[in-house]
Amino acid sequence: MDERRPDPEALLKQVRQEEERQRQGKLKVFFGAAPGVGKTYAMLEAARKRREEGVDIVAGLVETHGRRETDALLEGLEFLPHRPLTYKGKTLHEFDLDAALARNPSIILVDELAHTNVPGARHRKRWQDVRELLCAGISVYTTVNVQHLESLNDVVYQITGVAIRETLPDLFLERADEIELVDLPPDDLLQRLREGKVYIPDQARKAMENFFRKGNLIALRELALRRTAERVDEQMEHYRRDQGVKAIWPATERILVCVGPNPRSIRLIRAARRMAAGLRAEWIAVNVEAPSHIHPTAEDKRLLAEHIRLAESLGAETVTLTGHRVSEEILSYARLRNVGKIIVGKPTHPRWKDKISGSPLDEIVRGSGDIDVYVITGDAPESAPRSVEKKALSPWKPSEWLWVLSTVAAATGIAAVMFPYFELLDLVMVYLLGVVVAAIRTSRWPALAATLLSIGAFDFFFVPPYYTFAVADVRHAVTFGVMLVVALVISGLTLRVREQAEAARGRERKTAALFGLSRDLARERKKDRLSEIAVKHIGEVFLSQVVILIPDDRGLLVVSSTEVGTFALDEKEMGVAQWVLENRQAAGIGTDTLPGAKALYLPMIASSGPVGVIGILPGNPEEPFEPERIHLLETFANQTAMAMERVILAQEAQKERVNAEKQSLRNVLLSSVSHDLRTPLAAIIGSADTLLRKGDDLAAENRKELIQSIREEAERLNQIVRNVLNMTRLESGAIQIRKDWQSMEEIAGAVIDRLSDRLNGHTLNVQIPEDFPLIPFDPLLMEQVLTNLLENALRYTPPGTAIELTARVQKAGVLVELADRGPGILEGQQERIFDKFTRGRVPGGGVGLGLSICRVIIEAHGGRIWAENRPGGGAVFRFTLPVEGEPPRI
């Protein structure tokens, strides 16, 4: 039951894709079997119809090949000017991508999707231009023929004998929102061709002979129809999935294809792609690096990388395995990934080779168990005969040959010493030891040379007749033979072990580098530092200069790494980086996009999207990065991106927390204020009402009392409002502290003067020494502190008791005290009374903000405020203020 339900992950993925699609432009492809079927015509007709509907439509690039009927349709359409590009002395008119993006129409017409751009354009291929248009939200109408599809490339070649160089990745066609098949029966097409309606007449005949044979056209038509039918089928399945139709829900099939540097791998990849598309399966292209093969040549590496890139462009997951036995590695990986079908190439090498070294194909077939194995014309993935020849040309290293000579010489020397006392066989052992040493220290050919030299030396010096290469006893020939075989096996094994160790070391270096990066990144909390760490690590691993760019608030990239090891970007390079950020794709040297740039730029993509761009400047501009290195670089970029995202998320969470705190403060404030404002308001309204209604009847004494109460309650309201406003302004940062050299006596005087009519019989004793210095503080805020402290004392102490204000100079500052003889502070409350909304025990107090405001102000001045109970009763509030610098001289 459950198995039939759509996988939630898959549904989520689908929803995300849908959302992504919504933002992007729509791609409509007019798909045909061959040139001349009328794709451009159909596209223009559709365009005209849309234009009549009032859609903003522009012809970006339309190739009419001089066809009259088609030309006629162009009338009245808006044209985008082409971009002239000079290539090999000729001026060619190319599609102007930037103009199209700037014009930003609803729909743009771009003919010939598989076209290859002239060097100097932004992208190598036109479909990449189209992809960028779609990303920018512009819908595209385009045309393409079936023979241009990447996965059908070899099939088309087989049918027509014409190699098509302009290819289009299948994935791109698959992402089209609409595909309209423009179909014309072959006879009609040939008729049109004869009538000269397809190409201009003198081209027609030549074309007809090569490509437009009826058989070809039928086959191509079949391909196009089948391709369209597959798509319809797929749409049907999508529809059923969307509608939750309880359909057959096939377990995802996986196909594995073995890929190597051999050019025949291309066929395997295309075959795998077709099979995967037919079965709607995932597919994995696997390359096995077998260390038993001596290091591949640069050419092999390039070919392999090209094949891997082809597989990727066709939608494969690509994996590189390392192991000694190709068959074992492939089978165990296939089991691990639950692969159902393995595709391998048919071997082309002579059979005897398999007899000697074993046939990997045979091993795969035998060991496959329940996995199907498809053998397709091509080559066994692991064999690469060309490379063996080239390996002979590995660089000549004199030091290795020196090792060979010295080990053989040393073995001979030791053997000479042993010769009188030991058997001949023991001397053989000494030579074998020499061969082992040579194999450890050198490569294959020197090791082989060491073997041969050892046998020669042994024969020359120790086998009678001495000092000739002649052999007296036939038995000795057997010794030589055995010695040769043993030496070869030992050196071979030693080399293999060493190479495996080297491969392991290489992997370990990568892992260590990655680990180093992620460890350092994990420790950091600041974005700028993250950039510096990444620059350092990547620079070290790739021996290159690295730059990290982070978008600012407007989405424009800004260089974030300022440490050594980065490089400066001019406007052009900046443009490339910006493109990378916006399109989330790599660009620059060594890629298909903007390959003219100095450096390679990779997007740093975290789970929520791109967080920046990494630029890397190759040490040698002639040698751009190999795909393998780019892969590693991508891993580094992603690591960095994830670390950055983590920091960004942490910052956001922090902001959220602060916001939540503010929100809760606001809530407390609201509830507290609403209560505290209402009490005095009730008294005011009540008193005023009484006066209004009964004013004349009231005794003068009562009337005065009511008026008095209105006055007092209003004053209380004033205090509350003042404190709430001050607190809000202090906390929101609206108040800035303006410190200035001030006189404490003066401020105290102002406060006392203002509160003098509220002293209520308290005796106020002020003790500020005559020579008390000027100290730096904000006069308005300090007035607030003293006012609040004094009001507090007046409110919480009985009338008539004494209040003392004293100030004295201390080490590195001053201490101000306000002491009363009231009831004192409840034990344990000394700290809490400075918290917001903490009120004293006496009714009729404020909102409980007065002391919190004091604390905020004093702490902002760099001082400290606290309260204690006095010996002998009462409370004392103390605060310190630091004095930094010298007061100005007069």
Place this chain on the structure above:
Amino acid sequence: MDKGLVLLIEDEIQMRRFLKVALESDGYRFVEVGTAGEGLSQAAARNPDAVLLDLGLPDMDGLEFIRRLREWSRVPVIVISAREQESDKVRALDSGADDYLTKPFGVGELLARVRVAIRHAEMQASGRQESVFAADDLRIDFAKRQVFLGAAEIHLTPLEYKLLLVLVRNAGKVITHRQLLKEVWGPSYVEHTQYLRVYMTQLRHKLEKDPARPRFLINEPGVGYRFKDEPGQ
């Protein structure tokens, strides 16, 4: 009993009502308008003895009003401001207003400000210079440049005397830091408020019995100083 005509420029109806009652019951005649524009034309037409100006008017910036009024009139202007308008208040004083009141204010305070402003303007207009000033037990003989507290003569330095003179001549009115510094030290000293702090402290210690609870030399934090000539007010 006519104490003079007061023009109130204020857009809040409650404030107008309360001020009307307070001023009229104290013997002032009263004109009220709701906008600065009307205020200017009323000031020209009625020639009031004092203007009460709210700083938060809808049609014109208070500073702009004072600037325009000062082009042709020396009528005392008392600015009414809310607390968060500290800097506006000081700017208004520096650009020609005579005094200020911060909302909320008591009626006693209001009447004292108006009284001082009108008296000061009258004295300025008459050009009459008192030769002796007395407040409580403080006595200043301008001709002889002598200051007495009770019977004892207080010796002041020339700068202290000059400072006291400026404050006393404007007794009851607030004088901003800038104005004081400009009058006593000269226009190039207007930013040196610490001079004021030091000299005011010295002056207070010489003239006040309890310098921390001054009777005469009142500090208005953030604004300036005021010579309080009606102690106990």
